[in-house]
Amino acid sequence: MIFLKTIKLETLADLKKALQTAIELEHSTIPPYLTANFTLFDTGNDQISNLIGSVVGEEMLHLSIACNILNAIGGKPVLNKPGFIPTYPGPLPGSVSEGLVVPLEKFSLKLIHDVFMAIEEPENPIHINNLAVSPGVITIGVFYTRIKEIISELEAAAKAEGKTIFVGNPKYQMTYEKFFDSTLLFPIIDEETAKRGIDIIIDQGEGTTTDPFITPIDDGNVQELAHYYRFEEIYRGKTIQVDPAGGYMFGEPKIPFNPKLVPNMWPNPKMNDYPKDSQAYVNSKFFNYNYTSLLNSLHETFNGEPEKINTAMGVMYSLRLYAIKLLAIPDPNHPGYVAGPSFEYVVGE
Amino acid sequence: MSYLNVPRLTFSGQFQADPSTVNNDPTHFNNETFETKYQNYGQGQENGWWNPDGTGNWRFIGCKITSVTYQDGTSTDNPLLDPIIGMSVMDTDARTAGKIVDLDTQQQMVSELWGFIVRIVSNEGNTLVKGDYEVAAFTNIWFSRSVDKTADGAAAASYQSIIKNIDWNFGIVNSRYLNELKAVSAKQLSIQFTVDRYNGDNTSAGFTLGRIAGSIGPSSSIEPKHFVLGRQLFPLGKTYNYATALVDEKLKQVVLDFGNALQFNTGGVVKSIVDLHLVIDTNSGKSEGYVDIGKIDYASPDWYMGTSGIFTFPLSDEQLNLATKYPLAITQIITSPKNVFTLETTRTSTAIYAESVDYVCADQFVFRLDPDDNCKVNFHATHLGKALPNAIIQLQDDTKKLLASPPPPVVPVIGVPPILYFSGKKPVEITTDANGKARLEFIAPDPGNPRVYIDGQVYGISYTLSTQKFAKDCNQSNFISLLIYSGAPATEIVLDWDSFIQPIMQQYANLYPLMSKGIFNLADRAVFENNAQILHLVFSKDPEDPNYMPATRDLSKYKKTVILNYLQSIIDNTATENKA
Numbered sequence: 001m002i003f004l005k006t007i008k009l010e011t012l013a014d015l016k017k018a019l020q021t022a023i024e025l026e027h028s029t030i031p032p033y034l035t036a037n038f039t040l041f042d043t044g045n046d047q048i049s050n051l052i053g054s055v056v057g058e059e060m061l062h063l064s065i066a067c068n069i070l071n072a073i074g075g076k077p078v079l080n081k082p083g084f085i086p087t088y089p090g091p092l093p094g095s096v097s098e099g100l101v102v103p104l105e106k107f108s109l110k111l112i113h114d115v116f117m118a119i120e121e122p123e124n125p126i127h128i129n130n131l132a133v134s135p136g137v138i139t140i141g142v143f144y145t146r147i148k149e150i151i152s153e154l155e156a157a158a159k160a161e162g163k164t165i166f167v168g169n170p171k172y173q174m175t176y177e178k179f180f181d182s183t184l185l186f187p188i189i190d191e192e193t194a195k196r197g198i199d200i201i202i203d204q205g206e207g208t209t210t211d212p213f214i215t216p217i218d219d220g221n222v223q224e225l226a227h228y229y230r231f232e233e234i235y236r237g238k239t240i241q242v243d244p245a246g247g248y249m250f251g252e253p254k255i256p257f258n259p260k261l262v263p264n265m266w267p268n269p270k271m272n273d274y275p276k277d278s279q280a281y282v283n284s285k286f287f288n289y290n291y292t293s294l295l296n297s298l299h300e301t302f303n304g305e306p307e308k309i310n311t312a313m314g315v316m317y318s319l320r321l322y323a324i325k326l327l328a329i330p331d332p333n334h335p336g337y338v339a340g341p342s343f344e345y346v347v348g349e
Numbered sequence: 350m351s352y353l354n355v356p357r358l359t360f361s362g363q364f365q366a367d368p369s370t371v372n373n374d375p376t377h378f379n380n381e382t383f384e385t386k387y388q389n390y391g392q393g394q395e396n397g398w399w400n401p402d403g404t405g406n407w408r409f410i411g412c413k414i415t416s417v418t419y420q421d422g423t424s425t426d427n428p429l430l431d432p433i434i435g436m437s438v439m440d441t442d443a444r445t446a447g448k449i450v451d452l453d454t455q456q457q458m459v460s461e462l463w464g465f466i467v468r469i470v471s472n473e474g475n476t477l478v479k480g481d482y483e484v485a486a487f488t489n490i491w492f493s494r495s496v497d498k499t500a501d502g503a504a505a506a507s508y509q510s511i512i513k514n515i516d517w518n519f520g521i522v523n524s525r526y527l528n529e530l531k532a533v534s535a536k537q538l539s540i541q542f543t544v545d546r547y548n549g550d551n552t553s554a555g556f557t558l559g560r561i562a563g564s565i566g567p568s569s570s571i572e573p574k575h576f577v578l579g580r581q582l583f584p585l586g587k588t589y590n591y592a593t594a595l596v597d598e599k600l601k602q603v604v605l606d607f608g609n610a611l612q613f614n615t616g617g618v619v620k621s622i623v624d625l626h627l628v629i630d631t632n633s634g635k636s637e638g639y640v641d642i643g644k645i646d647y648a649s650p651d652w653y654m655g656t657s658g659i660f661t662f663p664l665s666d667e668q669l670n671l672a673t674k675y676p677l678a679i680t681q682i683i684t685s686p687k688n689v690f691t692l693e694t695t696r697t698s699t700a701i702y703a704e705s706v707d708y709v710c711a712d713q714f715v716f717r718l719d720p721d722d723n724c725k726v727n728f729h730a731t732h733l734g735k736a737l738p739n740a741i742i743q744l745q746d747d748t749k750k751l752l753a754s755p756p757p758p759v760v761p762v763i764g765v766p767p768i769l770y771f772s773g774k775k776p777v778e779i780t781t782d783a784n785g786k787a788r789l790e791f792i793a794p795d796p797g798n799p800r801v802y803i804d805g806q807v808y809g810i811s812y813t814l815s816t817q818k819f820a821k822d823c824n825q826s827n828f829i830s831l832l833i834y835s836g837a838p839a840t841e842i843v844l845d846w847d848s849f850i851q852p853i854m855q856q857y858a859n860l861y862p863l864m865s866k867g868i869f870n871l872a873d874r875a876v877f878e879n880n881a882q883i884l885h886l887v888f889s890k891d892p893e894d895p896n897y898m899p900a901t902r903d904l905s906k907y908k909k910t911v912i913l914n915y916l917q918s919i920i921d922n923t924a925t926e927n928k929a
Contacts, residue, residue: 314896
């Protein structure tokens with residue numbers, strides 16, 4: 001389970017800072033999920049790949065909601081600074097340094113269990129008990145709940161003076177009905193829509209305490225598991241169903257994992273670890289340049305040009321092609337392994 | 350004004366061209382005979398050639414500004430004098446890379462750049478100038494540029510176009526050059542570059558990369574975008590390639606672009622250094638009539654990458670006067686001892702280049718047309734670089750000669766049915782106006798489906814001044830390439846998945862394996878329909894958008910319309926189902 005550092009959340013400036021952290025946190029899960037997913041390309045594991053892909057899509061949704069809320073209160077999301085991408089392996093943005101170390105690795109059931117499920121692990125009563133004895137940390141769920149609370153407090157205070165904290169330019173709100181149902185990604189214009197957006201983030205990530213499925217209204221009326229349970233399905237190789245005897249059970253159809261064709265990617269690649277005169281370096285640079293272009297286009301999307309989401313979408317697709325090329329190139333430093341995407345921010349040539 | 354005018358900058362570095370090569374073979378378009386091995390690396394029809402996993406991407410890599418020339422004709426390559434020296438020339442940093450696209454599998458010698466952005470970027474990574482590269486095809490390709498290499502690696506070709514929709518954002522940079530450039534040419538810029546020494550070895554670190562050197566300068570909307578209204582220098586032998594010069598009467602200079610002219614050898618150095626001189630030919634090629642303008646000095650090892658092959662020669666009043674009246678030429682001077690006993694030598698001048706005194710060129714020379722499109726081709730005729738009025742330009746369909754097919758195995762027939770407009774006994778004629786301009790206009794016919802498994806038909810239209818013969822007097826790259834798509838079939842057909850959409854998508858899946866395996870297998874009905882939203886988005890984009898699909902930009906209007914309608918019906922049905 002991810003534990004975040006306790007944050008001061010009292011003022012509007014604190015709220016903006018927390019939302020920027022939320023954006024960075026939501027983004028930070030995408031490179032490890034994508035890396036694992038890229039290594040499943042053309043390996044006969046489409047079922048698993050689609051499950052991971054569906055989580056990535058929702059992390060993008062969460063990032064978008066966080067950006068919309070920040071824009072709604074007159075903040076400026078920043079997605080294109082060098083530190084925006086965390087260092088892998090390492091802790092996720094905002095999390096405690098001794099917490100979960102997240103790597104960029106090829107797909108494996110161990111990675112799913114030890115890292116992906118841990119990232120998405122929901123808060124349950126036992127963990128809440130633990131929290132009571134470690135006051136320096138909060139869960140992601142608590143983090144978002146506190147953001148909701150401070151939004152209510154600040155908005156109440158503003159209203160008492162006849163004002164509102166929702167002073168952002170409504171034209172900056174990004175919606176994208178081609179991919180995200182309008183019940184999921186909608187303009188954030190007031191306290192109600194802001195809190196509604198956060199509920200979607202919490203529910204899609206963690207589910208509720210009694211049901212592994214996302215409340216349909218929080219998922220475009222689709223019957224879908226919360227992230228943690230989607231990963232658990234992959235780990236157990238079975239699908240979660242309602243148990244006729246009550247509760248839920250793992251059962252058919254199976255979700256088999258065939259490791260045979262998964263490329264043997266050396267973990268946590270770094271562009272500058274590759275010799276400059278190697279195909280691995282050249283293609284790593286192309287990948288990183290393209291990833292940086294993606295962040296730049298998202299930055300433009302959430303800073304006044306919401307229609308640029310179409311451009312960002314194009315870069316996302318081409319990113320996959322660069323990754324596939326990298327995964328076909330031998331790692332010059334590690335015989336028996338292939339190169340892989342490093343997700344590094346590059347500027348200049 | 351063009352890149353040979355001032356203010357001008359030069360840049361050099363590398364480029365990436367990553368086209369898919371499965372489609373290099375026309376027979377690979379035939380779904381019925383296609384085999385998966387055609388997607389493998391390997392030469393020959395039985396394989397996918399050198400880059401079957403190509404993305405189509407086209408990029409600038411590590412390009413740096415090497416020199417600038419100011420309004421007053423002075424130059425510098427010192428970053429202390431102008432901070433723009435050493436800055437980068439880059440492509441996009443916020444969208445998909447531009448694409449390099451062949452016109453057709455049966456005309457691969459005019460590859461165009463689509464959706465390409467050009468930026469000048471400071472050393473801190475700030476974009477100072479950004480604009481859209483107007484689609485352009487390469488020209489003046491030759492395959493004996495680099496004698497140490499083979500195939501595409503030995504070739505060189507040049508691109509010339511304009512940069513439009515420019516954002517200027519250099520307030521914080523104190524560059525005299527940028528200030529002058531914006532003052533002179535804020536709306537559009539001229540850009541030219543030569544690409545060579547391409548690496549097509551898929552086992553090499555430099556695979557898909559090559560060398561690039563070029564320049565950027567002002568641009569005027571009344572001048573051609575894709576060539577310089579200047580002095581056209583034609584090589585007299587096969588070891589040199591076409592060059593262009595511009596006589597700048599105001600600055601009293603001749604500017605010579607020698608970027609795509611010389612042969613290179615191992616290490617990217619000039620093959621042989623000889624004593625070349627730019628001269629004025631005052632007596633019809635007789636050596637006593639040569640008036641020397643200056644030595645073409647390319648001996649420095651960094652000459653090419655440092656200058657992009659551009660020379661500036663000052664002219665005296667007398668030289669300027671002669672240069673406007675007589676053709677230019679380039680001569681080689683050979684100095685040899687008279688005999689072994691004396692120090693006396695003899696100097697002989699041999700012409701290496703001669704100017705094509707009268708010249709005609711089509712500004713855009715590659716066209717993708719649908720039936721009933723009105724094709725407009727703009728020509729400029731010049732005499733010694735100045736407008737040539739009342740000149741007759743003759744055009745004829747020369748497909749068979751210009752777009753020669755490789756030897757058997759049998760490839761689809763090209764050039765049939767002939768375009769009626771060009772198929773009279775006499776050539777089509779147009780006449781230049783007072784500004785030396787003329788426009789050809791014709792309506793594209795529907796070629797039907799003569800190539801069976803390849804849409805539409807390709808044509809090559811040659812043109813000459815009426816006083817010239819194409820084979821003898823013209824630059825052999827100067828002809829018009831047409832791709833005319835097929836219209837709706839004459840007989841009624843069912844526009845459903847199985848009989849219409851699937852075969853089109855199967856062809857793309859066959860020819861672009863990385864795309865079909867890595868993103869969407871378009872040939873799979875479930876994949877196609879599940880991704881109807883995104884596919885509708887990319888198929889309906891402006892072709893100048895780098896995300897336009899198909900990246901090869903070879904889909905007819907008719908087929909595109911059917912596909913978009915099909916996708917829209919999927920989207921509408923899904924929406925209805927969700928509501929229900």
